[in-house]
Amino acid sequence: xxxxxxxxxxxxxxxxxxxxxxxxxxxxxxxxxxxxxxxxxxxxxxxxxxxxxxxxxxxxxxxxxxxxxxxxxxxxxxxxxxxxxxxxxxxxxxxxxxxxxxxxxxxxxxxxxxxxxxxxxxxxxxxxxxxxxxxxxxxxxxxxxxxxxxxxxxxxxxxxxxxxxxxxxxxxxxxxxxxxxxxxxxxxxxxxxxxxxxxxxxxxxxxxxxxxxxxxxxxxxxxxxxxxxxxxxxxxxxxxxxxxxxxxxxxxxxxxxxxxxxxxxxxxxxxxxxxxxxxxxxxxxxxxxxxxxxxxxxxxxxxxxxxxxxxxxxxxxxxxxxxxxxxxxxxxxxxxxxxxxxxxxxxxxxxxxxxxxxxxxxxxxxxxxxxxxxxxxxxxxxxxxxxxxxxxxxxxxxxxxxxxxxxxxxxxxxxxxxxxxxxxxxxxxxxxxxxxxxxxxxxxxxxxxxxxxxxxxxxxxxxxxxxxxxxxxxxxxxxxxxxxxxxxxxxxxxxxxxxxxxxxxxxxxx
Amino acid sequence: xxxxxxxxxxxxxxxxxxxxxxxxxxxxxxxxxxxxxxxxxxxxxxxxxxxxxxxxxxxxxxxxxxxxxxxxxxxxxxxxxxxxxxxxxxxxxxxxxxxxxxxxxxxxxxxxxxxxxxxxxxxxxxxxxxxxxxxxxxxxxxxxxxxxxxxxxxxxxxxxxxxxxxxxxxxxxxxxxxxxxxxxxxxxxxxxxxxxxxxxxxxxxxxxxxxxxxxxxxxxxxxxxxxxxxxxxxxxxxxxxxxxxxxxxxxxxxxxxxxxxxxxxxxxxxxxxxxxxxxxxxxxxxxxxxxxxxxxxxxxxxxxxxxxxxxxxxxxxxxxxxxxxxxxxxxxxxxxxxxxxxxxx
Numbered sequence: 001x002x003x004x005x006x007x008x009x010x011x012x013x014x015x016x017x018x019x020x021x022x023x024x025x026x027x028x029x030x031x032x033x034x035x036x037x038x039x040x041x042x043x044x045x046x047x048x049x050x051x052x053x054x055x056x057x058x059x060x061x062x063x064x065x066x067x068x069x070x071x072x073x074x075x076x077x078x079x080x081x082x083x084x085x086x087x088x089x090x091x092x093x094x095x096x097x098x099x100x101x102x103x104x105x106x107x108x109x110x111x112x113x114x115x116x117x118x119x120x121x122x123x124x125x126x127x128x129x130x131x132x133x134x135x136x137x138x139x140x141x142x143x144x145x146x147x148x149x150x151x152x153x154x155x156x157x158x159x160x161x162x163x164x165x166x167x168x169x170x171x172x173x174x175x176x177x178x179x180x181x182x183x184x185x186x187x188x189x190x191x192x193x194x195x196x197x198x199x200x201x202x203x204x205x206x207x208x209x210x211x212x213x214x215x216x217x218x219x220x221x222x223x224x225x226x227x228x229x230x231x232x233x234x235x236x237x238x239x240x241x242x243x244x245x246x247x248x249x250x251x252x253x254x255x256x257x258x259x260x261x262x263x264x265x266x267x268x269x270x271x272x273x274x275x276x277x278x279x280x281x282x283x284x285x286x287x288x289x290x291x292x293x294x295x296x297x298x299x300x301x302x303x304x305x306x307x308x309x310x311x312x313x314x315x316x317x318x319x320x321x322x323x324x325x326x327x328x329x330x331x332x333x334x335x336x337x338x339x340x341x342x343x344x345x346x347x348x349x350x351x352x353x354x355x356x357x358x359x360x361x362x363x364x365x366x367x368x369x370x371x372x373x374x375x376x377x378x379x380x381x382x383x384x385x386x387x388x389x390x391x392x393x394x395x396x397x398x399x400x401x402x403x404x405x406x407x408x409x410x411x412x413x414x415x416x417x418x419x420x421x422x423x424x425x426x427x428x429x430x431x432x433x434x435x436x437x438x439x440x441x442x443x444x445x446x447x448x449x450x451x452x453x454x455x456x457x458x459x460x461x462x463x464x465x466x467x468x469x470x471x472x473x474x475x476x477x478x479x480x481x482x483x484x485x486x487x488x489x490x491x492x493x494x495x496x497x498x499x500x501x502x503x504x505x506x507x508x509x510x
Numbered sequence: 511x512x513x514x515x516x517x518x519x520x521x522x523x524x525x526x527x528x529x530x531x532x533x534x535x536x537x538x539x540x541x542x543x544x545x546x547x548x549x550x551x552x553x554x555x556x557x558x559x560x561x562x563x564x565x566x567x568x569x570x571x572x573x574x575x576x577x578x579x580x581x582x583x584x585x586x587x588x589x590x591x592x593x594x595x596x597x598x599x600x601x602x603x604x605x606x607x608x609x610x611x612x613x614x615x616x617x618x619x620x621x622x623x624x625x626x627x628x629x630x631x632x633x634x635x636x637x638x639x640x641x642x643x644x645x646x647x648x649x650x651x652x653x654x655x656x657x658x659x660x661x662x663x664x665x666x667x668x669x670x671x672x673x674x675x676x677x678x679x680x681x682x683x684x685x686x687x688x689x690x691x692x693x694x695x696x697x698x699x700x701x702x703x704x705x706x707x708x709x710x711x712x713x714x715x716x717x718x719x720x721x722x723x724x725x726x727x728x729x730x731x732x733x734x735x736x737x738x739x740x741x742x743x744x745x746x747x748x749x750x751x752x753x754x755x756x757x758x759x760x761x762x763x764x765x766x767x768x769x770x771x772x773x774x775x776x777x778x779x780x781x782x783x784x785x786x787x788x789x790x791x792x793x794x795x796x797x798x799x800x801x802x803x804x805x806x807x808x809x810x811x812x813x814x815x816x817x818x819x820x821x822x823x824x825x826x827x828x829x830x831x832x833x834x835x836x837x838x839x840x841x842x843x844x845x846x847x848x849x850x851x852x853x854x855x
Contacts, residue, residue: 006685187513194520480516489523493531497688 001045003251004204004499012042013255016160020259024183031183032151035259039160043123050122053092058154060088061132066147068139082140089129089136096121101346124164126343128157130290135171137294144171152178161255165248167266167286170293173465177261186260191480192461193257198492199454200250205498207444208243211236219401222411227421230414232437238397239444242271245284250454253464264289264465265455271448274375274385276360276392277368280337287343291336299332320369329365334358344400349408353399360392386449452476528684535691536682540703542694543638543687546592548707549574549717550638553589556715557602560609562587563714565836568599569619570629571719572766575819577617579714581829583837587613588715591640593630595620596746597661601645603750607757615840616754616761621768622784622805623730625739625747628661636679637686646676649742656741718822720815727816729768731805732775737783751795762839763788763800767828768818773807781805801835802847 001008016038023034044051064085071077100118107113135153138144148156148171156174157163218225218233225233249266256263270283280288304314307327318324334355341354375381395412402408413419455463456471457478478484511519534541540548556562563585567577573590589602599618606612635641641649646662650673653662662672678686710717739747754761768776785804792800812824820828835847 187517191513191516191520194517480511480513482511482516482519485511485516485519486523489520489525490527492520492524493527496528497531497685497691499685 001042021185028183032155036155039158042160053122058157062153065139069147078140085136089133093129098346127166130168148175161252167263168290189257189260193254197251197254200247201495203243203247205495208240212240222407225414226419227417234398237401238394262465269453271390273389276364291340296332296336303327330362333361348405349399349402353396356396532684535684535687541697541700542691547638548703549710550640552707552710553715556587557605562606562613564614566606566613567617568602570594570624573619575718576766576825576828578716578825578829582833593634595624596743598635600746600750601641618763619766622737625743631661643676643680652745653742656745658741719819721821722814724811725813726771726810728775729772729818732772734780737780751798755795755797761798765804767806767808769810769813770807
């Protein structure tokens with residue numbers, strides 16, 4: 001079920017909310033139980049068969065978490081249980097997401113010929129798997145002393161606003177909200193939540209979907225794209241991806257808030273980043289946090305400890321040596337971001353995307369270590385840094401979207417003018433690049449670079465977990481006024497009317 | 511403002527906005543719907559007026575383009591529509607036959623592909639109001655009888671059940687028309703659509719698609735692997751012929767030409783199966799005649815687009831020949847090729 005579908009907006013959400021209101025009067029367990037039932041119905045709507053997979057995943061992980069906590073002072077047993085849990089989770093992920101591609105690769109290169117039908121990818125498997133892996137790791141490393149109740153754990157994993165495309169939640173930010181709350185409906189939460197949801201819906205339907213017209217035909221035939229069409233396709237995709245995914249995240253945050261729950265921020269104007277390091281702190285922030293917490297930090301810590309044990313330096317001076325840089329920065333970065341790329345899918349383009357960003361990050365870290373002086377605060381220098389960062393990200397997004405590596409190279413070659421210079425796209429549906437298209441693109445970039453973000457617009461009402469820095473145009477901060485009600489009422493009409501012609505969210509495929 | 515009052519104001523603004531948009535969408539389809547809509551609307555208007563003449567043409571887009579009633583020697587009306595199949599043809603005929611003076615002869619022209627797969631059924635036939643809720647109810651029944659749900663209950667991206675979608679289209683439910691509203695600049699298509707509407711009325715239902723000076727693109731028949739009519743379309747074709755037979759109206763099946771490139775790409779088995787299929791009906795219904803080859807071809811220069819729609823010189827040529835054929839048919843002389851107008855030995 002899509003958030004931008006009639007069935008969700010017109011049937012599921014009103015029913016889920018009405019049931020929540022009634023159940024909240026009975027008690028917290030009834031409210032949580034209702035939300036869990038609604039979330040399972042939401043997940044099962046697409047393919048009831050995969051509901052069993054989700055339930056099995058929750059049951060197995062909850063059991064393992066309990067066993068790890070009960071193992072107490074027996075570290076070997078805890079490690080064995082954790083290893084079994086990780087293997088089970090990653091095994092399921094590999095089965096559905098990677099095995100067919102790996103076997104296909106082996107078959108193609110004559111290494112092995114094993115027949116395996118590519119299974120249908122269960123929605124959100126990468127998200128609920130990572131959420132639960134984090135829980136298991138925290139159980140093992142002492143971040144959790146007692147297991148939460150099964151109801152709260154299951155709701156933490158399956159709560160429908162984040163279930164299929166994130167944000168990737170940490171138990172510490174959601175389960176305490178389940179435990180503390182009185183589960184009463186608050187008009188303030190409804191006002192704030194519905195506003196955030198509407199902004200997300202508008203991002204998806206009015207910004208992301210219309211800009212996508214040249215993307216599919218362009219990526220289908222990148223070899224035909226000359227300079228301007230190639231740029232148009234790449235820029236359009238970059239904008240589509242941002243508005244689509246950040247719109248989805250806004251909708252998820254808004255939905256959670258309707259039920260009185262706060263999610264973490266997932267996007268913070270990533271295209272305004274002045275470095276690729278900053279970009280990763282602003283784009284899909286909950287994935288970056290997960291990777292840092294459970295992959296990068298343990299890796300970096302392990303390496304640092306090993307170096308310390310060998311009597312090698314671990315401080316800033318040691319990092320400035322080539323060996324120190326490679327061991328303490330490059331290796332954990334390449335492993336972490338490389339895996340972040342592969343997390344998105346089994347295609348080689350995702351691995352290349354991860355490695356490219358890992359390379360960017362290494363260069364960025366090296367520059368920070370060896371640059372001659374502090375970065376200039378001058379406006380021109382900052383603009384230059386934003387544009388350079390965005391250019392790097394744009395090249396990465398071409399790899400991210402292309403059907404294969406050769407297609408990505410073809411499109412990048414087109415952007416460099418190696419296919420000549422022309423205005424027309426190869427597909428008639430995408431037509432030519434006219435003045436209106438240019439204006440539309442410019443308008444979207446103005447939003448991306450200069451407008452306040454959703455969280456900044458809602459800043460006065462604690463829209464999400466974490467601190468939100470004030471944005472530009474303070475007058476655009478939302479308040480429950482008649483003016484905002486009329487504007488958002490009309491925007492709601494636009495958003496709802498656009499539902500008929502919109503498609504799936506890009507991040508559902510992951 | 512308290513959150514409660516804010517939410518109430520937001521709700522009122524949304525309801526009022528929605529109502530305004532709905533009123534515009536329902537009342538002014540000519541202002542925003544795509545440029546084919548006025549042609550369909552003109553055909554509905556001809557039907558409403560019962561201004562049909564002696565000969566009625568029903569069928570698909572090739573028939574809609576190729577037969578120019580203004581060039582025919584008898585008063586005729588072209589009710590063929592883009593993507594039209596037996597369902598649309600049956601709907602048009604059943605309404606035409608309810609007129610005080612029904613047509614004397616009906617010409618049916620549907621290409622082979624339009625017996626084998628749905629085309630623009632929901633996007634055109636239903637959305638443009640050519641088929642209503644009652645027509646779709648009937649279709650639902652026939653789909654159940656034949657076990658063929660390819661029209662009645664296709665999985666469309668909106669995820670709506672077919673019965674609900676039919677009603678929403680009939681009510682011009684705004685989300686289903688919003689894309690057109692945006693693409694049409696809310697009301698910027700009004701003037702051009704009015705012109706088209708007047709022109710199609712004037713041309714008694716005929717309108718053009720592509721007007722290129724030739725096309726060598728292989729049309730859909732050239733890509734068909736086999737001719738397997740869908741059960742639901744077969745049933746509607748049968749119903750149409752039964753309806754005409756019951757009213758004693760003669761019906762001729764005349765295939766519109768395809769370009770030569772397509773003809774060369776057509777598999778012989780497809781052509782033979784299509785021919786046998788039509789011959790079977792001609793045997794069953796004595797008033798139904800298949801005139802000429804079922805897949806005639808003309809030089810590529812007469813075609814205006816990739817779908818083997820004739821360009822203006824091609825349509826004029828066909829209509830001249832078709833006119834001679836019609837005159838002969840109405841006079842009881844069958845020895846005329848209806849596509850070329852030449853005498854048949």
